[in-house]
Amino acid sequence: MKRIAFVVAAPATAQSFLCGHIAELSKCYEVDLIANFSEGHHATVPVKNKIHSPIHRGINLWFDLIGLISLIITFTRKRYHAIHSVTPKAGLLAMLAAWVTCVPVRHHTFTGQVWATRKGFSRWLLRLLDRLVHGLSTYSLVDSHSQREFLLKEKVLKSEKSSVLLSGSISGVDIERFKPDSGKRETVRSRYGILASDFVFLFLGRINAEKGVPELLSAFRSVSSVYPSARLMVVGSDEAGMFTDGAIEMAFAGKLVRVDYTREPEAYFNAADVVCLPSHREGFGSVLIEAAACGVSSIASNIYGISDAVIDGQTGLLHTARSEEALTEKMLLMIGQPGLRSDLERRAMHRARTQFAASSLEQALVEFYNHRMS
Known part of the structure; x- marks a missing residue:
């Protein structure tokens, strides 16, 4: 052999x-x-x-x-x-x-x-x-x-x-593992005190500047001032030490939920309404198709690699990389237009499960x- x-x-x-x-x-x-x-x-x-x-x-x-x-x-x-x-x-x-x-x-x-x-x-x-x-x-x-x-x-x-x-x-994507699961949604939200009516943006991955986390935090501050029910979950290893002293969580007064590295990303995808990946560089962006397989659409940077995982306007929304303003605009669009979000979710899940199994x-x-x- x-x-x-x-x-x-x-x-x-x-x-x-x-x-x-x-x-x-x-x-x-x-x-x-x-x-x-x-x-x-x-x-x-x-x-x-x-x-x-x-x-x-x-x-x-x-x-x-x-x-x-x-x-x-x-x-x-x-x-x-x-x-x-x-x-x-x-x-x-x-x-x-x-x-x-x-x-x-x-x-x-x-x-x-x-x-x-x-x-x-x-x-x-x-x-x-x-x-x-x-x-x-x-x-x-x-x-x-x-x-x-x-x-x-x-x-x-x-x-x-x-x-x-x-x-x-x-x-x-392991389509048997990454799939819609209302039980996981309820469990995770209950664990972190998130209401069923809250709208959750999720970042899941390594936390550093090149992943666009600083822009996401700034954009979310603007979005949460317009929509008080908005929440941001940041899940992953903090490589840059952004959250070490707890100051960022305190500044958002309970609207930001910080979770360390998880071996169960599918549970957090199910708990979210939209996944955000404002990365500056990415080979592909696997979290985007994993989220899509769970029935969750995404907002992500319009860069090579990510543009394969998300079709702009069809399975998610792409924004100009490094632009806080462009990211804020897409986040407001997602939370403000549930019909659009529903269409994106449906097409994203179909594409992830048929093309990326x-x-x-x-x-x-x-x-x-x-x-x-x-």
Whole structure:
């Protein structure tokens, strides 16, 4: 049986996005997972072997050299037929190590570019590293069509050795998990003292400036002054420390609900009326199709990646990125026009469940590998 190794920096990446893919591929291939496993980590990814490699997300030449050597040793010992990396640092180290050790099939999945919003030397260097990753790979996948067009325009990718699976996204939506559930809606709202008549905007994801959280807070302040029943739920890990001292919650006087990282995002999607993702950069925006599968429409930035997940005016509303005024306008439109919101929800749910079902993406990846490994 041929052997494949998936390489990621953090095990959580595999846990969140690769479980279904690995389970399907394991029916045809022997699949290992290589990641920076912390001591005592208990990942439930269904792989043959879990192998530790010190791959760090941040840039550190010494740590990166150690990570590269670790991968070279592992690849030499295991003699894989294919290596598949996800996330930038894992991609750079894995593709280089796989090239050095002559692994015949080398795949990387692009899931968004840190350098897309940067300028000067930083942008040039990070873009160059992405070009190197693609050059070292035998083929690259991209998780959205608009992101691939961006990378082609930037001359990072070559058309003949890159593609997108089906309609895009890295893993699709588990439509058995993400679905309308009135019980979850009532439970979450009751837990946080939110009334059935309250209108809830939800942000769910990593909390930092590049996700547009500061603009969302400012826009919500304007919206809540017009609609006193409006509430904002902010769910996720606070990477930027915005909510550490509690000052923001106090300033909103009970209208803002802060929740840490959750393993049950579907419950919070069901509790919401609209999901907001005012991100400055995004590879695809999986939360948007997960919310849609639960019957919740979205307001999001009109940028590459997100424009694949939301069709403006049909399955949600897009606004100019970084514009507090444009975001406020869309939020007021959603809360003020329930008929429009209902139409968006219906079309969003149909599209998410028919075009982005995880089972379809998983089968497409198996077929991709059957072709590339033949």
